[in-house]
Amino acid sequence: MTEEQNNQTPIIELNGVTKEYSSKKNFLSKGEASIIALNNISLAIQKKEIFGLVGQSGSGKTTIGRILVKLEEPTKGIIKLNGKPTNNLKGRLLKNYRSKVQMIFQDPYQSLNPHLSIAETIIEPLVVNRIGNTATRREKVIETLEIVGLSPGQEFFHRYPHQLSGGQRQRVAVARAIILDPEFIVADEPTSMMDATIAIQLFQLLLDIRKKFKMTFLFITHNLAAAKYLCDRIAVINNGVIVETGIADKVIKNPQNAYTKKLILAQPGFNFKN
């Protein structure tokens, strides 16, 4: 990252974010056990950056994603969007926040409503935010479909999710995320269910969108090779604590933390010594 970028206000900032979940031991006793999912997380993501969050199941990486799109509120700590604190937003302010921060979920087989056509799925954010009229919305949907590589757009307009492949469904999810022209997108393991060739096509799409629309991404994954390909910087998270942050190539080439080293060693490669 250059000096100049360092001086800019980060688009997203987490300051000392902690998230605890309390779980009642059983429904009769009043005793509560709390699980610390995130412990004092601080992060700053710069504009146009693809920032990778890498860790294994249960490390808290998805919780960070959910907090950023306001599906959860942190127990402690501050989240800033463009330098402004956004904790406990309500009503119109929350709606406004959500139009700026969008999410692409892991499983495109579950994140699309099977009863809605592709057009209805992608148009919904425009309707909710009262943008445009029927004609302009239709135009915008077709345009967005073509941006995400589902062209010609008219052909996909009236289809339903079950008529699409996994890769095409995830492109619909991308279209739904970008149609409001958000500033920041959280992509939570968007390719973990896909074949390698389909995954790399989706990565290319995210890179194209970043370039074209100057969007910023948080990419959540357990796959270091994918993070290295896609991300500018990465943070490695273990048990709710960020253990290492840095430029993706450097962290992977020269990891400092023991857990990062363990993650790198576990990555299957093509060494035929065994």
Place this chain on the structure above:
Amino acid sequence: MALLRVENLSVGYKSKHGLIHAVNNISFSIEKGRSLGFVGESGCGKTTLGMTLMGLLPENASILQGDIFFNDDNLAGFNDEKWRTFRGKEISMIFQAAMNALNPVIRVDEQIAEVIAIHNPQMPRTQVFDQVKKIFDLVEIPEDRLRDFPHQYSGGMKQRAIIAMALACAPKLIIADEPTTALDVIVQDQILKEIKKIQTALNTSLIFISHDIAVVADVCRDICVMYGGQIVEKGNREEVFQSPRHPYTRSLLESFLTLDSNGDIKVPEIRESPDLITITGGCSFAASCKKKCEKCENRNPGWVNLSSTHQALCFEEVIHKD
């Protein structure tokens, strides 16, 4: 003699659009104690192949042609009753979704014991549970977790329990279909080590099915690459992954991300999946092949020998064109 020998096997699914040729005329064999990996993308027929070898094809699917020789038996002609005594004992399977493969209301040790008891009806119950203990020891699940229910296990432990179930009757061949797909890298690494360790220790044969070529390269010594229901390249792992010759294998490797890959990754064109209903003449990969020539579209390619163990389903002139 090979433990398992598959010859000219074709499997089809009936659908309202016509017969889908999911597995199309494939042949291979596996010796005792060897590991054979099948790699390919969704829809290439690798799971159908595994299900055929386990006699678990759904109602609308059937073997269209070919033989499956296992020792002296031909599994292609087995009826349900024969499969019941055979399945789990001679060939067993490690399933993909460990979360769903265990019964949630039965204790884990009971589920493993059931497999042993069914195949050994005379065995006393205490001996069955001794056997269960031994297997849990092998897959490294602590003894005090034997009586747990599946929901008390983590994802990795469930997968170990599934492996234990597959090992219960000391089968001669284990088929593992994407056993680590739902797991994260660290747990995946542990499970793969476990599978390799057990396979060597028991000298069983292993067929390992996955879409992740790095995982297959890690576990298996011999590799078959599948595309459109056919095996398109086979050889040992060094031959297939270090000097791939079929254009499809090459394109797979070119776009596969590893920690060592730099700017040399190629993003493949978005390609239509091959039509498995109308099988016309010609190579199934021709539509997406960068090296295709005229005859690729009209004539079926044959096996080109590249070494005594390495073969590709292609034309000589295409393979040698660079």
